[in-house]
Amino acid sequence: MNVNTPMDWIAVDWGTSNVRAWGMSRTGDILFAAESDKGMGRLNKSDYAEVLASLLAGHLDDGDTPLDVIICGMAGAKQGWCEAPYLATPADLHSLGRNAVVPDMPKNRLRPRILSGVSHDLPGEEDVMRGEETQILGLLTLKPAFSGTVCMPGTHSKWVRVADGRITSFATAMTGELYELLSTHSVLRHSLQGDLTGPALEDGLGTGLETGIGEPQALTGKLFKVRAAALLSGKTPDWCAGYLSGLLVGSEVAGHKNWIGAAPIPLVGSARLSRIYARAFDIIGAKTEMVDATTATLAGLTAARKQIS
Amino acid sequence: MNVNTPMDWIAVDWGTSNVRAWGMSRTGDILFAAESDKGMGRLNKSDYAEVLASLLAGHLDDGDTPLDVIICGMAGAKQGWCEAPYLATPADLHSLGRNAVVPDMPKNRLRPRILSGVSHDLPGEEDVMRGEETQILGLLTLKPAFSGTVCMPGTHSKWVRVADGRITSFATAMTGELYELLSTHSVLRHSLQGDLTGPALEDGLGTGLETGIGEPQALTGKLFKVRAAALLSGKTPDWCAGYLSGLLVGSEVAGHKNWIGAAPIPLVGSARLSRIYARAFDIIGAKTEMVDATTATLAGLTAARKQIS
Numbered sequence: 001m002n003v004n005t006p007m008d009w010i011a012v013d014w015g016t017s018n019v020r021a022w023g024m025s026r027t028g029d030i031l032f033a034a035e036s037d038k039g040m041g042r043l044n045k046s047d048y049a050e051v052l053a054s055l056l057a058g059h060l061d062d063g064d065t066p067l068d069v070i071i072c073g074m075a076g077a078k079q080g081w082c083e084a085p086y087l088a089t090p091a092d093l094h095s096l097g098r099n100a101v102v103p104d105m106p107k108n109r110l111r112p113r114i115l116s117g118v119s120h121d122l123p124g125e126e127d128v129m130r131g132e133e134t135q136i137l138g139l140l141t142l143k144p145a146f147s148g149t150v151c152m153p154g155t156h157s158k159w160v161r162v163a164d165g166r167i168t169s170f171a172t173a174m175t176g177e178l179y180e181l182l183s184t185h186s187v188l189r190h191s192l193q194g195d196l197t198g199p200a201l202e203d204g205l206g207t208g209l210e211t212g213i214g215e216p217q218a219l220t221g222k223l224f225k226v227r228a229a230a231l232l233s234g235k236t237p238d239w240c241a242g243y244l245s246g247l248l249v250g251s252e253v254a255g256h257k258n259w260i261g262a263a264p265i266p267l268v269g270s271a272r273l274s275r276i277y278a279r280a281f282d283i284i285g286a287k288t289e290m291v292d293a294t295t296a297t298l299a300g301l302t303a304a305r306k307q308i309s
Numbered sequence: 310m311n312v313n314t315p316m317d318w319i320a321v322d323w324g325t326s327n328v329r330a331w332g333m334s335r336t337g338d339i340l341f342a343a344e345s346d347k348g349m350g351r352l353n354k355s356d357y358a359e360v361l362a363s364l365l366a367g368h369l370d371d372g373d374t375p376l377d378v379i380i381c382g383m384a385g386a387k388q389g390w391c392e393a394p395y396l397a398t399p400a401d402l403h404s405l406g407r408n409a410v411v412p413d414m415p416k417n418r419l420r421p422r423i424l425s426g427v428s429h430d431l432p433g434e435e436d437v438m439r440g441e442e443t444q445i446l447g448l449l450t451l452k453p454a455f456s457g458t459v460c461m462p463g464t465h466s467k468w469v470r471v472a473d474g475r476i477t478s479f480a481t482a483m484t485g486e487l488y489e490l491l492s493t494h495s496v497l498r499h500s501l502q503g504d505l506t507g508p509a510l511e512d513g514l515g516t517g518l519e520t521g522i523g524e525p526q527a528l529t530g531k532l533f534k535v536r537a538a539a540l541l542s543g544k545t546p547d548w549c550a551g552y553l554s555g556l557l558v559g560s561e562v563a564g565h566k567n568w569i570g571a572a573p574i575p576l577v578g579s580a581r582l583s584r585i586y587a588r589a590f591d592i593i594g595a596k597t598e599m600v601d602a603t604t605a606t607l608a609g610l611t612a613a614r615k616q617i618s
Binding site: 216 | 529
């Protein structure tokens with residue numbers, strides 16, 4: 001910790017698999033970053049306060065000044081730390097901070113607040129998000145005039161329509177989780193053992209993207225080509241990994257064509273994944289711009305804190 | 310075992326998860342049926358001979374007359390008992406029996422023969438089957454003049470084009486395995502715990518079928534509706550199970566529309582699964598007829614044996 005710059009508050013993104021925290025100065029500098037695998041998936045309600053305190057322990061000074069901890073993500077789920085009810089679409093992100101809930105934090109200088117998720121309640125189009133709304137708020141801080149569709153690649157990708165500072169509708173695609181399931185548990189795993197980052201990766205990715213974009217309606221039928229191509233045409237694990245990834249992303253992007261307008265689409269995600277999505281959008285002639293996911297999260301948590309104070 | 314009707318040969322379907330055997334009379338009566346969970350997935354090459362002998366042990370008389378054992382399925386895979394090379398499309402099913410391989414079977418009256426699978430080697434459309442070719446041969450025994458598309462619902466559904474006694478092309482859809490993966494390992498599993506066969510199953514199935522057929526290209530995006538509908542609209546596990554099943558089957562059937570002609574499509578599969586597929590075909594105005602999977606397998610193994618003798 002930089003002793004010359006005082007810590008002002010703590011930003012936390014508490015997901016299903018991981019929790020990440022950043023010490024923030026008044027001017028937005030990151031003073032420390034901490035991370036652990038104590039995501040919602042492995043915690044009971046009573047664990048959160050202690051997990052948070054331990055995660056931050058080595059990073060705080062000896063003072064007793066109260067410290068705001070602004071948390072987004074699954075900590076606010078029903079099975080999380082303390083339920084933060086969903087804001088329904090059209091969800092005004094300017095009220096995200098004001099709807100935060102305050103969980104129990106016994107005898108501690110930390111003052112945690114958990115932000116709401118957003119729900120889309122239209123029958124037949126029901127959907128939920130927790131965490132991405134904060135990134136959208138961050139995006140609006142970075143691009144205040146933005147209006148249009150945002151694509152957020154991830155385990156559960158989100159397609160989000162934004163207008164006038166609100167999330168008007170959104171949809172989830174389980175693309176990342178499907179890749180994990182298929183490569184870990186399905187018959188395709190036999191073709192995905194070995195070096196998955198070899199030179200044939202790019203070729204497989206290209207073929208998968210073209211196939212997924214060309215025939216998104218045939219996804220269940222194209223998945224097995226991974227196995228068959230390995231058995232019959234000697235395709236290597238790196239090719240198969242690229243093909244599977246490209247097929248799933250290509251199908252997702254082509255299946256959401258009606259979400260895509262003329263304006264460039266911000267891709268909020270990891271660099272690795274966003275690059276694959278950018279290639280898919282490029283194939284169908286849509287423009288994109290990369291937005292780093294962590295930058296968006298921190299901008300959103302910062303904006304939400306200002307709404308509270 | 311019926312002592313009055315002598316056993317003539319043994320029919321075996323050796324799959325990935327299970328092995329099933331039937332004692333057959335010369336006239337096609339089933340004299341016994343035996344089953345175990347010793348499928349290819351849990352066996353080493355050296356296990357097969359003993360597993361087969363144990364499975365049949367209680368069902369054979371004390372004689373030493375040699376007994377043909379005709380085997381289809383994964384026992385002929387590379388990682389099975391003894392590799393039975395694929396017949397390539399267009400695969401003439403009249404030569405299925407003559408291509409059978411003879412695995413090692415030390416000192417035993419049993420004379421096992423393993424039938425080939427079929428491969429489709431066209432680059433970009435590679436596919437493989439092991440077991441279904443025998444059911445198609447059986448179908449051709451039951452309907453000698455059949456020509457057209459066959460749909461075979463299952464863990465890995467097969468769509469098969471048949472003409473002049475040959476398999477001319479085919480494609481695999483991983484629909485059943487996707488259902489298993491998603492309901493067991495994905496975030497959707499939380500919405501699929503409890504009574505999955507309750508009264509809301511039919512309603513969920515109907516909604517899933519309509520959604521999958523209406524938007525097959527949006528599959529990755531529609532899967533998450535299972536979770537969201539449970540969280541936001543209080544959908545029960547039986548509804549969710551029906552919806553997921555209908556969504557996957559509907560997407561598969563709609564994604565294979567170009568396989569469907571005017572002639573009724575034989576559905577070769579379990580009664581439970583075939584009923585769901587029949588409903589999907591009905592929605593898009595295609596006719597089907599049910600063919601019991603075991604009946605087709607036994608007819609195919611019987612025909613293959615006649616080719617050998």
